[in-house]
Amino acid sequence: MDERIRKHAETMVDWSAQVEAGDDVVVSVSEGAHELGVAVAEELGKRDANVVTLYSSDEMDRAFLRAHSEAFDEDPAHELALYENADSVLFLGGGRNTMATADVPSEKRQAKSRASQGVREARMDTDWVSTVHPTRSLAQQAGMAYEEYQAFVYDAVLRDWAELADEMAKMKTILDEGSEVRLVKEDTDLTMSIEGRTAVNSAASVAYDSHNLPSGEVFTAPHATEGEVFFDVPMTINSERVRNVHLTFEDGEVVDFSAGQNEAVIEEVLETDAGAKRLGELGIGMNRGIDRFTDSILFDEKMGDTVHLALGRAYSSNFSEGSEGEANDSAIHVDMITDMSEDSRMEVDGEVVQRNGTFSWE
């Protein structure tokens, strides 16, 4: 076995999920993630954990959903009981065809998702961690050769996470102590209040309330957004390729928008509900192991020297106890990314924190 797979598994079980002896762990293995599954099983064995292994098959999901009447039972008892009794859930993504469920009607997917809310909440109540095993299908989606993509994924995942967590702690301190963030670059001059919010140091570990591997971002929940912002990183939203989105905010709400490609997708997003016009997240990508965009939000939004803003739902982890009611609420959470590596700056309370891809402490 490729030694990097073993290290990936060790990072996931040890740093990310912090599995201990006697923990009841659910491992969910995607169709193409068998090898990572074997390595994770070994790590869980070493720690004397208890394991239930799920098969997450897009092709089985497709067959099931297409054949189903759409009258889904709410929160099936056996599935709910599994997660309610689990300490950790490890999602090993990595399929064999990113389009495997392309012909499942979206109404059916949504109906299934609505019927599974309790299951989802029980799952999110565990120490869950999500990662991907590099498969040929994901390499194709990223526009890369297989070996090239493997190197890309392991560069992103196999970091010195403790060191990066220390680095990100500096950014968290700046945001926690600051009141206003300003982003300035081409077609962009945006100010957001972060008053009263707590930034999350997303260091790819449940110890940091961070559930993605890789991670490497510091995020908070902005409000009272004013000005304009340009997102120069292409992205896929609702299965459509969207480019060069430009948004104008007044009083925290989007009042004007345009896009260089598939503008209608942005319109659809904004019209979802009232919260969809407001920001739910400001994230600062600090994982410099991610050196290019691969059309995968798991990686793109953590890329070093990027900033992403999400329309829609905010994370409760940015709110102190009792103030969660202030969190922007929406059915959607759509991330959009802007490159901060050149001709750009980010200020907090008028002080430059990042200029042209270099942080103030560097």
Add this chain to the structure above:
Amino acid sequence: MDERIRKHAETMVDWSAQVEAGDDVVVSVSEGAHELGVAVAEELGKRDANVVTLYSSDEMDRAFLRAHSEAFDEDPAHELALYENADSVLFLGGGRNTMATADVPSEKRQAKSRASQGVREARMDTDWVSTVHPTRSLAQQAGMAYEEYQAFVYDAVLRDWAELADEMAKMKTILDEGSEVRLVKEDTDLTMSIEGRTAVNSAASVAYDSHNLPSGEVFTAPHATEGEVFFDVPMTINSERVRNVHLTFEDGEVVDFSAGQNEAVIEEVLETDAGAKRLGELGIGMNRGIDRFTDSILFDEKMGDTVHLALGRAYSSNFSEGSEGEANDSAIHVDMITDMSEDSRMEVDGEVVQRNGTFSWE
């Protein structure tokens, strides 16, 4: 998809497991059984069932078990809760290497098995059904080409089960009304009492308390065995190839034994415990879709015109309520098969029921 896979899935979900709308179903997919998994998912979708899909990976099991300290927790809460809340469990066997766990110490396997007794009981308390998807690995084990093996499996599985169930009901009636069974062939003259026992018509359906697909046997629990019996079908016991076993019984117990190959394995089996020297099962194979031995007990023991006897544990389904205490108890249940297609006869209370592979009603 091969139409036979769809029919296999339909037979499993419909005839065998009798899944209904709203049932909470666990599907366990082995490493090589993906395609059958997809077909089963479609059938379960058609029936509006609720599905949790497990991945049964020998390679993950091996990695986990080898790395584990052997201090296994008893009945992990999440695993137990899953099965306690399930209506049906569908095991889709079919791996990629029948030797995948060959280097796991057997003490570790046994320790894991001992610690999982509650989980196993909860699983067996559901409407469970076990089948195999024909894989290249199983073809190899059977000594067959892949396409040849596929044809073999589907001949065994895709029967007219209702018709076979009617046929087997005749044998069940004979056994239920009879008191003594006698087997006569080369080196064989064995009599067993079946007084007070109920035969099971194992028609590959939970409706018949039958949990294997394929099935096609009628079995009961003999006692007071006297005489000698010769098993001319080769078999694998404790991973060893065993041939030409000859047993002599007095007062229901084995008093003498020999084997043409790996006799020590039989000795080991007989010494397990007191119940290991007594018979737990007499089974009459009636699935004529199975036309050869493939070194797989799931198929071999159901082959038309064979009889198998098992040393060790009896099934409670052969005992009326209150009389289960009479069932032979043992840690083992080892099946051995004898060919009844030629120069042989089976009598019940002195009447010939089968001679040279032809039943009395044929």
